[in-house]
Amino acid sequence: MEFVIVSYPTRRPVYVDGDLSGYTNEVLQMDAGTHKFTLAPPEDCDPIFCEVMVKGTTVLLPMKIAFIRKW
Numbered sequence: 001m002e003f004v005i006v007s008y009p010t011r012r013p014v015y016v017d018g019d020l021s022g023y024t025n026e027v028l029q030m031d032a033g034t035h036k037f038t039l040a041p042p043e044d045c046d047p048i049f050c051e052v053m054v055k056g057t058t059v060l061l062p063m064k065i066a067f068i069r070k071w
Contacts, residue, residue, distance in 0.1 A: 003062035013040035
């Protein structure tokens with residue numbers, strides 16, 4: 001099992017590989033491998049999506065993926 005935190009200034013639904021997997025700023029659990037992360041609309045974040053290999057994480061040291069708000 002692998003662990004990821006997707007950060008964003010506000011609470012937003014997080015989709016992993018097209019499926020709702022949790023919310024921003026919370027630890028998400030998933031299988032190892034390459035995954036595509038997106039936030040629920042509106043598309044006011046940068047990047048629009050992030051595709052990364054998730055491997056070698058722990059619940060205490062999750063991978064961090066940051067989305068920022070576009071202004």
